[in-house]
Amino acid sequence: MSKTVPSSMxxxxxxxxxxxxxxxxxxxxxxxxxxxxxxxxxxxxxxGSRSTQGSSLLPSGVExxxxxxxxxxxxxxxxxxxxxxxxxxxxxxxxxxxxxLVDISNNLxxxxxxxxNAEYLAQLLPGARVVKAFNTVxxxxxxxxxxxxSRQVFVCGDDLEAKRKVMDxxxxxxxxxxxxGSLLAAQEIENYPLQLFPMWKFPVFLSLGLTTxxxxxxxxxxxxxxxxxxxxxxxxxxxxxxxxxxCPILAxxxxxxVYLPGVLAAILQLYRGTKYRRFPAWxxxxxxCRKQLGLVALAFASVHVLYTLVIPxxxxxxxxxxxxxxxxxxxxxxxxxDTTNAWISDSYLALGILGFFFFVLLGITSLPSVSxxxxxxxxxxxxxxxxxxxxxxxxxxxxxYGGKWFLSPSSYKWYLPPPYMLALxxxxxxxxxxxxxxxxxxxKPLTQIRQGWERNPQYPE
Ligand code: NAP
Numbered sequence: 001m002s003k004t005v006p007s008s009m010x011x012x013x014x015x016x017x018x019x020x021x022x023x024x025x026x027x028x029x030x031x032x033x034x035x036x037x038x039x040x041x042x043x044x045x046x047x048g049s050r051s052t053q054g055s056s057l058l059p060s061g062v063e064x065x066x067x068x069x070x071x072x073x074x075x076x077x078x079x080x081x082x083x084x085x086x087x088x089x090x091x092x093x094x095x096x097x098x099x100x101l102v103d104i105s106n107n108l109x110x111x112x113x114x115x116x117n118a119e120y121l122a123q124l125l126p127g128a129r130v131v132k133a134f135n136t137v138x139x140x141x142x143x144x145x146x147x148x149x150s151r152q153v154f155v156c157g158d159d160l161e162a163k164r165k166v167m168d169x170x171x172x173x174x175x176x177x178x179x180x181g182s183l184l185a186a187q188e189i190e191n192y193p194l195q196l197f198p199m200w201k202f203p204v205f206l207s208l209g210l211t212t213x214x215x216x217x218x219x220x221x222x223x224x225x226x227x228x229x230x231x232x233x234x235x236x237x238x239x240x241x242x243x244x245x246x247c248p249i250l251a252x253x254x255x256x257x258v259y260l261p262g263v264l265a266a267i268l269q270l271y272r273g274t275k276y277r278r279f280p281a282w283x284x285x286x287x288x289c290r291k292q293l294g295l296v297a298l299a300f301a302s303v304h305v306l307y308t309l310v311i312p313x314x315x316x317x318x319x320x321x322x323x324x325x326x327x328x329x330x331x332x333x334x335x336x337x338d339t340t341n342a343w344i345s346d347s348y349l350a351l352g353i354l355g356f357f358f359f360v361l362l363g364i365t366s367l368p369s370v371s372x373x374x375x376x377x378x379x380x381x382x383x384x385x386x387x388x389x390x391x392x393x394x395x396x397x398x399x400x401y402g403g404k405w406f407l408s409p410s411s412y413k414w415y416l417p418p419p420y421m422l423a424l425x426x427x428x429x430x431x432x433x434x435x436x437x438x439x440x441x442x443x444k445p446l447t448q449i450r451q452g453w454e455r456n457p458q459y460p461e
Pocket of ligand 1: 025026027028029030031048049050051079080081082083085088104105106107134135136137138139140
């Protein structure tokens with residue numbers, strides 16, 4: 001008895017249909033890496049090169065032809081050549097008419113040319129359908145398969161059909177195409193790989209500036225002052241004591257800097273009576289790098305915790321404790337426990353521990369894997385409410401710690417206030433402003449403004 005095969009199975013293809021060949025101009029690093037990836041994904045690859053000799057570096061199974069011959073073999077041509085060599089392509093203008101030319105090039109500087117490389121290619125070859133893609137993927141990542149960080153491929157082009165075909169190709173290579181619109185977007189896409197941590201610049205420069213300022217401030221008050229006035233060498237404080245002063249100060253100031261632009265934006269909206277006017281560019285940029293500012297602040301707080309943990313094993317601290325104990329023993333005196341001091345010391349430690357705990361929680365929720373798993377309201381709750389709670393705890397930690405010295409004249413060396421006092425200015429200002437903004441007479445109109453209400457509507461109903 002013969003077996004009957006279901007008709008659906010009979011119709012199912014045994015293998016995926018053969019893929020159309022892809023041509024790559026240029027057998028350099030990127031051309032080779034992309035050719036390798038295309039071959040792995042089942043695409044026949046033909047290279048257009050100045051030399052048809054081939055090279056041992058090229059993946060096996062590819063054809064190497066002249067540019068003109070290779071161009072005739074494929075509808076999609078990847079131009080893996082530096083921009084300065086593009087003019088030779090004009091001699092192939094007729095052959096390239098109607099072909100999809102994928103520009104993958106990058107430049108050495110931001111906005112190096114008046115027009116993007118892709119637009120330049122389109123000007124040179126008006127008959128070709130130019131699409132920008134692949135420029136944010138490195139040859140190394142393509143070849144080694146280490147594409148976790150750069151799986152996204154930004155694609156743009158004026159010809160929708162050509163762009164769709166390139167996006168299908170990107171997809172077939174296991175990458176994620178991201179449509180960026182028309183060829184006008186090419187300049188921006190070409191600038192992406194040249195940007196060096198754009199969101200980190202302000203936080204890094206600000207912390208460098210503040211670190212330098214507080215370092216010299218503490219050096220003056222803790223080392224130079226003592227050397228000049230008391231002729232004593234306290235330069236060893238540079239190793240632990242001074243960094244352990246700078247770190248908490250920086251952590252606190254930077255945390256306040258995270259919340260200051262939100263408060264300023266609220267004041268601006270209240271003053272303008274609308275949310276439909278753009279914030280000044282500096283405020284916009286400041287708001288965009290709040291996460292980075294917060295992470296730098298957390299890094300300083302963590303270093304402060306580490307420095308604090310080693311305090312008991314410091315030789316200077318051990319010497320001070322033993323000298324004090326011996327002097328008590330010699331004078332046969334016992335100082336009773338000062339419960340006020342014990343309270344102050346325990347309170348500032350408790351506030352510091354809680355502040356650091358919430359600080360870490362804020363840092364964890366800012367990680368993409370965590371922030372993607374909470375909804376907008378939950379994210380706002382953590383970043384705003386818990387953020388302010390952290391700021392309050394850390395400010396209180398500093399106040400309780402420095403409080404007893406703020407009023408003591410001996411703390412004002414050369415009339416300079418203790419550095420903790422300077423560190424408290426910004427956090428206190430932010431907290432006071434936030435406190436004022438919470439009053440219903442301000443909070444209510446602000447909420448209305450954020451929901452679209454305008455004091456002087458531009459388009460009256
Ligand atoms: P490359 O190693 O220097 O290769 C460029 C290729 O262009 C050469 O191998 C050569 O191929 C061809 N070429 C050189 N001079 C030429 C000329 N006068 N006329 C015609 N063809 C010429 O450069 P690459 O690293 O592969 O980069 C190629 C393009 O990809 C660049 O625009 C770059 O910005 C972009 N890109 C590179 C990477 C990367 O990681 N490398 C990443 C993203 C984008 P033949 O000898 O076969 O003719």
